[in-house]
Amino acid sequence: MQKTAIHGLESIAESLSRYDLSNTTRNRLGEIYHSCELSQVNTFKLLEQYGITPLVNEQVNQMNIGDLSEYYDLILRDWAWDTTENPSTENQNALKRVISQIDALNIKPKKILVLGAGAGRLSWDIHSRVKPEISVALDSHPLMLSISDWLIRQQQPIALGEFKIFPQIGFQSGQVHTLTPPADPENLRERWFGLGGNIWHMPIQAGSFDMIITPWLVDVTGGDVRDLIGVVSNLLAPGGHWINTGPLLFTRHIPVQIKYNAPEVKEFLALSGFKLATENVQVSDHLVSPIEARGRTEQIWTFTACxxxxxxxxSVDGVIVPWLVMHHLPVPPSNYSTKDKHPLIGTILSLIDGKRSINDICAEIAGRIPEGITVKDAVVTLLGQVIAEESDNT
Incomplete structure (x- = not known):
């Protein structure tokens, strides 16, 4: 990423040295160069502050740079576009959606976990409004984490540039923003913590939080929403609340089979022992920059589940047993049997003890499945056949 950024600046600098540019073109390129150079210098200085240094990685080198920098506008939305002089409604509306859910519950959460917290603005706004004992803002993006800690915990400003690839009539080509720390007269930041982690490998003990918030997360994890529900259920204390807010805008890489709609997600919640408390759907602006005429709107689904x-x-129509659909649930012990006598089947059935889930069983037998066969597909198919045979015999 650093190499690509340097190459981009060098290309613009080379163009600026040419003799066949008008002042208008030179000024446009100059704005872009200044914005990019400032962002590059300050970004890598910030990462160095946190001991993060770029390393050569061949897999990353094969990626499109857009895949690595697509979240940059989220930083600007959180901390640059919303100012006293030019207030943005995006951050305000995001906060209102969550606070309205909390107010409807008539509770005061003590320990809040925000999964996919990004650059930290929403997690901070919730923390400073609700004032829980502790808030943890988890994200996997090192720049997002560094920005949020630098602004919130360290109370330090940072300047970043912005430029738009497509010319906008009546708008400048580039702009420098100074991201300023949020006001914190009560020193609430001492109870707000950023945490780097992958939601599929969580560094947190089970049942640690009484409220979990997932803003714009369920459709971007790269995995199955059913598995995310399992992660949330594991981290949430009994009686705790999960607030989700965001679209069902699954990435193009996700198979259509697991691009679930809202009724499907609500069935998964019910199968996992969650009770839907409230929900609403709004259409809202998203990533509307003050230096761009273009914008987008998204349908945002917000719900609270206990x-x-x-x-x-x-019970859900068409589902024989919940654990066969929700793979984090324990498989209850029974006298399971099947006509198929393959030794692997016996091994799988022997692992059923009332505590292990399908996910647990998959982890234990992963090394025994022939190459080319998906472990979970094999286990689900086998157990599905066993349940179907039992149903036929009753």
Whole structure:
């Protein structure tokens, strides 16, 4: 990424040295160069502050640079576009959506975890408004984490540039923003913490939080929403609340089979022992820059689900047993049997102890599945056949 940024600046600098440019073109390129150079210098200085240095990685070198920098506008949206002089409604509306859910519950959460916290603005706004005992803002993006800690915990400003690839009539080509720390007269930042982590390998003990918030996350994890529900359920204390807010805008890399709609997600919640408390749908502006005429709107689904104090999965039409759909649920012990006598089948059935889930069983037998076969598909198919045979015999 650093090499690509340097190459981009060198290319613009070379163009600026040419003799066949008008002053108008030179001024446009100059604005872009200044914005890019400032962002590059300050970004890598910030990462160095946190001990993050770029390393050569061949896999990353094969990626499109857009894949690595697509979240840059989220930083600007959080901390640059919303100013006293030019207030933006995006951050205000995002906060209102979450606070309205909390107010409807009539509770005061003590420990809040925000998964996919990005550059930290929403997690901070919630923290400073609700004032819980602790807030943890988790994200996997090192620049996002560094920015949020620098502004919130360290209370230090940083200047970043912005430029638009497509010319906008009546708008400048580039602009320098000074991102300023949020006001914190009560020193609430001492109870706000940024945490780097992958949601599929969480560095957090089970049941640690009484509220989990997932802003714009369920459709961008790269995995199955059913597995995300399992992660949330594991981290949430019994009786705790999960607030989700964002679109169902799954990436193009996700198979259509797991691009679930809202009714499907609500069925998964019910099967996992969650009770839907409230929900609403709004259409809202998204990533509307003050130096761009273009913009977009998104449909945002916000809901609150309460985790049952005791395991209590609801029935869903067409689902024989909840654990066969929700793979984090324990498989209850029974006298499972099948006509197929393959030794691997016996191994899988022997692992059923009332505690292990399909996910747990998959982890234990992963090395025994022939190459080319997906472990979970094999286990689900086998157990599905077992349940189907039992149903046929009753």
């Amino acid at each position: 985790k049952s104090e005791t395991p209590d999965a609801s």
